[in-house]
Amino acid sequence: MIGRRRMRPDRSVRERAAQRFLAWRAHDPELDPALPSDDEVAATEEMDRVWALTGAVADDPRLREVLRSDLARFGPEQRARRHRAIAAAIALLLAVPGVGLVGWQILAPEPQAVAASGHHFFTGVGQRTGIVLADTSSVSIDSDSALVIRMDERRRAVTLERGRAFFKVAKDRKRPFVVTVGNKQVRAVGTAFEVRIDRNRVVVTVSEGVVEVTEKGPRRPVEHQASIEAGSQLVANDDNGWDISQVDLKQSTSWLTGRLSFMGEPLADAVEQMNSYSRRKLVFRGNRVPNERIVGVFRSGDTEALAQAIELNGFGRIVADTPEQIEIEVRE
Incomplete structure (x- = not known):
């Protein structure tokens, strides 16, 4: 079995995992007591990591209101159908960038063959x-x-x-x-x-x-x-x-979800970590790395996003961009 690519759970598995995750978050007494499959467990754990990493979503009053409304308005059978619908919607939402949430599918790309x-x-x-x-x-x-x-x-x-x-x-x-x-x-x-x-x-x-x-x-x-x-x-x-x-x-193990989370680490350390995931390196002209600290969450290996963040924060400017490296010059 070693050396084969493990396939990402299919859509039905992800939807069941999303349904179970939502019910668990809402402390639903009708949560199915049956043990989930290994694929569902893996998918649910991934959703839990994303939820924690993007904590603002967990506290979104609109989502909490939907969950409270479900518990009050629907019986077990209706609630199960509604949870399936919400789970499908959440699974779709998680897959769409630009809505304040990054999908677990993106955070956990298919493992590369070892x-x-x-x-x-x-x-x-x-x-x-x-x-x-x-x-x-x-x-x-x-x-x-x-x-x-x-x-x-x-x-x-x-x-x-x-x-x-x-x-x-x-x-x-x-x-x-x-x-x-x-x-x-x-x-x-x-x-x-x-x-x-x-x-x-x-x-x-x-x-x-x-x-x-x-x-x-x-x-x-x-x-x-x-x-x-x-x-x-x-x-x-x-x-x-x-x-x-x-x-x-959550921060120290964020790499398990395909993300690098920085909460005040030195910029030099962040650059070193990011470069370890990409063949396209981020370098500083004259090896002059600003003595700054960085806060943010980036996709592993996305040196371009980190370079843009450095430029936007005024730490330096991008002076060269090739398939091999992105070069930044520190502003005086």
């Missing part, structure tokens, strides 16, 4: 993919990343060689799930977390549960050790400096 060699997996620049392991754990692999996966009756082991990956781990207390990055190991049983190699440091972000991170030293079996809880992020530098802080999970 190159595999034995247990070795690679993604190219601008490619993202997801794979499901034999134990039902899932791995989302970011752009320009490489990892090795080995599983047997005694172990579930991953070695991240470059880039970033998000792991949603199935519970199996007899076989802890261990991600190795250099001399560091991230150990989990049943949880969700991200591991990223960023220059000379390793960044671990935990979305669910708790993970344990250890570092082997040249003289001692364990040089450093830390437990990271959900909502926290560990930045482990090569100079033995470890820092744990609380993070905004």
Whole structure:
């Protein structure tokens, strides 16, 4: 199965997922208790991410009024039909740009085919993919990343060689799930977390549960050790400096939806992240990057949109635009 393109859920799946999502948001007592299919779960989770990312829509009084009106005016059978109609409309709305909301279909493009060699997996620049392991754990692999996966009756082991990956781990207390990055190991049983190699440091972000991170030293079996809880992020530098802080999970994992979310990060960091998703690079003349911070949400790899935002904010002006790069000159 590995290496094949996973098809996007068909329209009927998306509509059922939208219907379930709307009913869940409205706390509808008639919400179908039957377990949804895996495709519906994936589609619903994607809609939840989009909803959270565009929080203004969740608070739109017009939408809330429609949901309240449904609960008051319609019986279960009528309500189900109405939810299906609204779900179809929402699915259409999500697909149309320019209405204050970006569709989940756009945020989660079809995964690119992943190159595999034995247990070795690679993604190219601008490619993202997801794979499901034999134990039902899932791995989302970011752009320009490489990892090795080995599983047997005694172990579930991953070695991240470059880039970033998000792991949603199935519970199996007899076989802890261990991600190795250099001399560091991230150990989990049943949880969700991200591991990223960023220059000379390793960044671990935990979305669910708790993970344990250890570092082997040249003289001692364990040089450093830390437990990271959900909502926290560990930045482990090569100079033995470890820092744990609380993070905004929606922002830090926005890449899973095909978006890059910046909430006050240095412009240089934003440009570096954006360039990692595109072969068309954004560069500054004379390597002079403005000492500015940026707030915004961009589609991964959309260097043109970021360049235009930089120009509109007066940080610089676009002086050259080719298929290979967009060059910006800092204004004096």
